[in-house]
Amino acid sequence: MATTTPDPAAVDSQTLTLVQAVREGLYTEMKRDDDVLILGEDVGDNDGVFRATEGLVDEFGSDRVMDTPLAESAIIGTSIGMAVRGFRPVPELQFMGFVYPAFDQLVNHAARFRTRSRGRFTCPLTVRVPYGGGIRAPEHHSESTEAFFAHQPGLKVVVPSTPYDAKGLLASAIEDPDPVVFLEPKLIYRSFKREVPDERYTVPIGEANVLREGSDVAVFTWGAMVRPTLEAAETLAEDGIDCHVVDVRSIYPLDEETIVDAFKRTGRGVVVHEAPQTGGMAAELTSTIQEEAVLYQKAPIKRITGYDTPFPLYALEDYYLPSAARIEHGIRETVEF
Amino acid sequence: MATTTPDPAAVDSQTLTLVQAVREGLYTEMKRDDDVLILGEDVGDNDGVFRATEGLVDEFGSDRVMDTPLAESAIIGTSIGMAVRGFRPVPELQFMGFVYPAFDQLVNHAARFRTRSRGRFTCPLTVRVPYGGGIRAPEHHSESTEAFFAHQPGLKVVVPSTPYDAKGLLASAIEDPDPVVFLEPKLIYRSFKREVPDERYTVPIGEANVLREGSDVAVFTWGAMVRPTLEAAETLAEDGIDCHVVDVRSIYPLDEETIVDAFKRTGRGVVVHEAPQTGGMAAELTSTIQEEAVLYQKAPIKRITGYDTPFPLYALEDYYLPSAARIEHGIRETVEF
Amino acid sequence: MSFEPGFHAEEQILDEDGRVLDGETPPDLDDDVFVDMYKQMRLCRQFDKRAVSLQRQGRMGTYSTMLAHEGALVGSAFALRDDDWIVPYYRDHGATVTHGLGFEHILQYYMGHEEGSVVPEDTSVFPICITIGDQIPHATGAGMASKLRDGDDSAVVCYFGDGATSEGDFHEGLNFAGVFDTPNVFFCLNNQWAISTPIEKQTAASTLAQKASGYGFDGVRVDGMDPLAVYEVTRKALETARDAESEAPRPTLVEALLYRIGAHNTSDDPSNYRQESETEPWRERDPISRMETFLRERGLLSDERIAAIEEENTEEIESAVEIAEAYEPDPDDIFEHVFDELPDRIEEQRAAFRELHEQYGDEAFLRD
Amino acid sequence: MSFEPGFHAEEQILDEDGRVLDGETPPDLDDDVFVDMYKQMRLCRQFDKRAVSLQRQGRMGTYSTMLAHEGALVGSAFALRDDDWIVPYYRDHGATVTHGLGFEHILQYYMGHEEGSVVPEDTSVFPICITIGDQIPHATGAGMASKLRDGDDSAVVCYFGDGATSEGDFHEGLNFAGVFDTPNVFFCLNNQWAISTPIEKQTAASTLAQKASGYGFDGVRVDGMDPLAVYEVTRKALETARDAESEAPRPTLVEALLYRIGAHNTSDDPSNYRQESETEPWRERDPISRMETFLRERGLLSDERIAAIEEENTEEIESAVEIAEAYEPDPDDIFEHVFDELPDRIEEQRAAFRELHEQYGDEAFLRD
Ligand SMILES: Cc1ncc(C[n+]2csc(CCOP(=O)(O)OP(=O)(O)O)c2C)c(N)n1
Ligand SMILES: Cc1ncc(C[n+]2csc(CCOP(=O)(O)OP(=O)(O)O)c2C)c(N)n1
Ligand SMILES: [Mg+2]
Numbered sequence A, B: 001m002a003t004t005t006p007d008p009a010a011v012d013s014q015t016l017t018l019v020q021a022v023r024e025g026l027y028t029e030m031k032r033d034d035d036v037l038i039l040g041e042d043v044g045d046n047d048g049v050f051r052a053t054e055g056l057v058d059e060f061g062s063d064r065v066m067d068t069p070l071a072e073s074a075i076i077g078t079s080i081g082m083a084v085r086g087f088r089p090v091p092e093l094q095f096m097g098f099v100y101p102a103f104d105q106l107v108n109h110a111a112r113f114r115t116r117s118r119g120r121f122t123c124p125l126t127v128r129v130p131y132g133g134g135i136r137a138p139e140h141h142s143e144s145t146e147a148f149f150a151h152q153p154g155l156k157v158v159v160p161s162t163p164y165d166a167k168g169l170l171a172s173a174i175e176d177p178d179p180v181v182f183l184e185p186k187l188i189y190r191s192f193k194r195e196v197p198d199e200r201y202t203v204p205i206g207e208a209n210v211l212r213e214g215s216d217v218a219v220f221t222w223g224a225m226v227r228p229t230l231e232a233a234e235t236l237a238e239d240g241i242d243c244h245v246v247d248v249r250s251i252y253p254l255d256e257e258t259i260v261d262a263f264k265r266t267g268r269g270v271v272v273h274e275a276p277q278t279g280g281m282a283a284e285l286t287s288t289i290q291e292e293a294v295l296y297q298k299a300p301i302k303r304i305t306g307y308d309t310p311f312p313l314y315a316l317e318d319y320y321l322p323s324a325a326r327i328e329h330g331i332r333e334t335v336e337f
Numbered sequence C, D: 001m002s003f004e005p006g007f008h009a010e011e012q013i014l015d016e017d018g019r020v021l022d023g024e025t026p027p028d029l030d031d032d033v034f035v036d037m038y039k040q041m042r043l044c045r046q047f048d049k050r051a052v053s054l055q056r057q058g059r060m061g062t063y064s065t066m067l068a069h070e071g072a073l074v075g076s077a078f079a080l081r082d083d084d085w086i087v088p089y090y091r092d093h094g095a096t097v098t099h100g101l102g103f104e105h106i107l108q109y110y111m112g113h114e115e116g117s118v119v120p121e122d123t124s125v126f127p128i129c130i131t132i133g134d135q136i137p138h139a140t141g142a143g144m145a146s147k148l149r150d151g152d153d154s155a156v157v158c159y160f161g162d163g164a165t166s167e168g169d170f171h172e173g174l175n176f177a178g179v180f181d182t183p184n185v186f187f188c189l190n191n192q193w194a195i196s197t198p199i200e201k202q203t204a205a206s207t208l209a210q211k212a213s214g215y216g217f218d219g220v221r222v223d224g225m226d227p228l229a230v231y232e233v234t235r236k237a238l239e240t241a242r243d244a245e246s247e248a249p250r251p252t253l254v255e256a257l258l259y260r261i262g263a264h265n266t267s268d269d270p271s272n273y274r275q276e277s278e279t280e281p282w283r284e285r286d287p288i289s290r291m292e293t294f295l296r297e298r299g300l301l302s303d304e305r306i307a308a309i310e311e312e313n314t315e316e317i318e319s320a321v322e323i324a325e326a327y328e329p330d331p332d333d334i335f336e337h338v339f340d341e342l343p344d345r346i347e348e349q350r351a352a353f354r355e356l357h358e359q360y361g362d363e364a365f366l367r368d
């Protein structure tokens, strides 16, 4: 599948960080569609704890950028009520660990209004959640539990890894007539800047992105793990190991075609994610790949992931998160199998 | 691993349904240990909506069998408080779909008290939840989302498929010093009776159970799906297809040894569960198996599961749940691959 | 401090027998509206009987009756404007049906078909919510939607039981309503039981209405078995809800004090947990008898009219049963409506399902 | 109906300057206990300064100061018996430290070590809870535990902020406490801000104390910057909590009205969302100055004593910093304590980690 998006080099653009691109995306969608609303804790006067909503309350007023009481279930629950009645709420939940008070509303209701009513009612909702480790944050701030949402039918789940994708995926999520969980890798909110077109464009949900072509092993990852993975690929290239790196981007639905094709090129695969191993999305990718391409398989598909332990307090978080060296090591094992 | 449990034929026993065995298990543990408490909605005077706590409030009093207000988060939250202070609460949540209001307490707290405090505080909790489809129940009553709990480090998850295992696994769960999610396949609560020893015994957590030896294909399943799977195996046997059927029983931790060994015998595998395909435990089993036994693999490991759709209202539920015929068909495809 | 047994409500118009209490006046409604209310209440009771019999015959799933709740449901729903929304749970069909939803929807729903929630476009009713209390924040959000939409002054009425008041979502939903000052009426059917849990074990508060004080708006307790008092209380609450200019807060918590005389649902056996005699004093407050007395004393109702009502209702119900039972779902529907556009994986699952279905037919799926 | 700006509390002993109000009497405590309270409050403030400086130097993670909360924390904690439990959040170290937890624990915790929550066996304090409001049901459960355990009449004090009162868990936890009539004190530090959200946007209720009415027990609002009033209110609440025979309900909701004069935490910049001038009137109610005046007027405090206190406190803090910074975690600890016995999979993950760690050392893991 090809994406019909503007070439950032050919149009007016600015150099933005990922979080600035999120902010640009919100701004663009709110300008375009009056039904788009933002709500959450500290999203108004405080511009969001990560400044993702900077200046939006001044621009659009407190009817469209609503500071709410401290209650995640009601943030999602009232968003559902508004969505069912035709608005397109974009609630923010401050950190991944604070999604769970709203988990019931997400899996039991946001995901089901369409099925429940055979399409009579829909729930066009984009739930923004900064996720992931590596910023020396307190407990509950560093989890990546995309697998929880991917397992709930009726929810889509996406994770951008670049400023360009952040704005484009956010546009797709907000215009999507169904609920989308939009996970933002906060570790790389400000790590680098890239060109982002001023005009509106979309990066379609359901399309993975091949970041690096290679012939020895296919490596699948997303979000903040893209960078150490590419780093590992560079190092391995020096040793003549040629990695094909795929940014999965869309966790549900998966772009099975791109993923399986990438695997078939090499017959070897590695999946890298921050979440714990057991029940993580690496298992899903592995299972999907071997269903379609077992005859191509030359080695076990390797999972390089967080451990089956709660995310540690920050002093040890670097040991928990897959590092470039760990990824490199794992890829090597897969290639040498 | 061998289990050191009494042979039901050799000791005093009674013939019980699965739900009666759960009740026997609760009774036995409460007799044995005064710190074991039951709490939940309708567990007292009403004997539980499925009669799993029948007569227990009369026997042990309302201090040890507590009817609570209608609030799942507080049922788990107060259970945590009591567990941290040395009790062994056994909360009941009425149906799988009503776990989510308590999801935050389970994943953010029950699962973490031990890690959070480096073992200073522990949370010996057994959360009983009737799960699964097939009883013509309303929305939210028929889900099987064991994968949600298996993905959260710090929780154990078990599912009995027989009266014997129900009593024995419940004993293990309650004496376990860590939180266990105990899922009860309500479809087979009363489907059949089996001999259950009167005396206390345990079925260890972390051990799968080989139900049928076979040489053509290994089939992994648990809970209410064991019966249609065995049925399919019988039918296939008539056609000369010899299934090796494993009741996984312990969803976390998985008995990797038994599972991988079973696969290695045949080089072909099928996983059957009620939960939606994407992100379900079949992906985890598949991934685990191919990590250890890719060289034995003769065919893709097949997933026969619920669909990636919300569980339908009951008129169509039979089409959603894996049936003996669907399982048979899938096994055939795997054998013929 | 705890819940006081027996009957105490601030708002009541009809006495226990159905006579207007001294000092009270019935709502200012046309005579035929009163009769319509009565008819609608009887319709609920007749429907319940039919539904239970369908359930007993295996033609329908578990069902919760409205017995003794008819006055609260019909009385409140009569106060709504057509464009007001109802956000329901599972014991308030009397309200949603009064608001325009055909009984065939209710039947289809309990027969296990999502089709039941395909609410007609001109009927402002949310789908039935089974998870206790979860619909309350939806209702607050729906109220926020009215407030945000220019020219929309529709209000949103949310029904729930006494048990629901213990859920976190009740608290969060009402607190948001207070903060955003939404056009909501939170209508609690306090029937004093949540399955087997009596209200005294549900909360130590002496009334549920007083919980409103935690959210900065008014709570009122009304005799929930007095349809006229319920109508009045709801009408006033809706007026407040719509009054954007007023200084007073707009949401209201209404506690309709009544009693679940029947079982929780068709699977429940109350003799497990309560004495039948406890229900006696409440049976005497039956909303339908009280309304009947009220109407008869005003000369608005005769035995003939009652017979005619009974027959008209029966016809309406039978026609709903017919429509509902005529509905034949396509098993393939499972895959529809998960998303606006189905992802490949679900398409593949559907294809595999179709293949199997074609090959083996229904027998491959249906259990005994 | 909404939150009234400015200062209004039912319970106060010291006036704004620290003089005993007409008609009020200070708690019946030995003179040196008053001085100890003062010392402990200063300890909090000194600790905050040190903590912020450690954070600024990159020696510690994000930290939330107790500035202006010292009176509420120390005053309440002084009312506890040793065996009473504290179920804390993250802005109440003044209470947990007064209850016996060394500051090295707090420091280790904010330095990113679980070791901080290895509370000594003889100290009855739960680990810090980061998710807002979630600890409240734990506290209720801990209270149920006291009640269930023969011969245990310990009470359980739970601290939380004004923001926490909006969470469902606040509601459910307090409702359970009412129903099970537990020995709990729910201590709300109403500092009028939840990060950038002012109390008027948090709830439309005019006080937080009134929320108790929804749960059938008492709520009381105390001047949270008056350590003596807080002590008294907490003492009475604990007495009630312990009194199993009494007819009155045992839990109490205490609203300590105060003000978050400082930033939410070291990453927060309040100038984004409020005027510095808003804090002025509250600075004048500073609990430490008020306590100082109270003590000086009674001749219990001199400049010399203050200097000595300051020095003793500094020593205590520096020794805590030393202990905390001396702690060297083993990266391998990640795998410990997930379960009592590690399942094979975690053992394998540990083995793989060890292998890699041995082979490549720390550089393989640490980012810049
Ligand atoms: C979240 C949740 N928990 C538990 C249940 C199971 N359940 C169904 S009805 C009911 C009692 C509800 O009582 P109440 O709110 O008073 O409503 P009523 O049935 O009396 O009208 C319970 C516990 C549920 N449906 N949802
Ligand atoms: C469940 C949850 N949601 C959001 C957060 C992020 N957060 C941290 S502190 C805070 C404000 C808390 O305010 P309050 O309860 O008044 O306590 P205070 O910090 O003022 O003492 C928020 C929203 C959190 N920690 N937990
Ligand atoms: Mg009820």
Ligand SMILES: [Mg+2]
Residues within 6 Å of the ligand: D161, D162, D163, D189, D190, D191, D192, D193, D194, D195, D260
């Ligand atoms: Mg605060």
